[in-house]
Amino acid sequence: MRRSKENNLPSVRIENRGALTKVYVDGEELHGVKSIEFLHDKTVRSFPILKIELMTECITIDTAQVFELPEIYHPFYVSSDKLIDAGFLTLDQLNELVDKGLL
Structure with a gap:
């Protein structure tokens, strides 16, 4: 399955074999799928919508x-403000963690 060159939207395939349903996006299986919901408003010119719930x-x-x-x-x-107010972190320590990409 390939993406449409016109709109660059993914190609989705849903396989159902009784109680077993598999969902593929651009040929790759999605693991952890809990539920799917297919929506398509035919009164409006729109693309179909697939809602996927993943664990x-x-x-x-x-x-x-x-x-x-x-x-x-x-x-x-917990908010960073509460950590600063409680004395667990200083604002400088918080900013240093953010700068390092740890928060």
């Missing part, structure tokens, strides 16, 4: 934006 052991998000995580994750995170 994962580790998620890394590399972004300069800070967004609010769902409440389920709140026990696992």
Whole structure:
């Protein structure tokens, strides 16, 4: 399967064999697929949408934006302001960790 040269969107293939469903993106199987949902609004000229829910052991998000995580994750995170206020880190130490790419 190849990407369309016109729009550079991925090519997706879904194989279903009874209770076993496999999802392939550009020929590569996606592992950890929990569920899929196929959407296509035929009243509007649009591309079909595939929503994929993946199970994962580790998620890394590399972004300069800070967004609010769902409440389920709140026990696992603490704001850097709280660490500084509690004396665990100084602002200089925090900036050094960010500069080194560790945070």
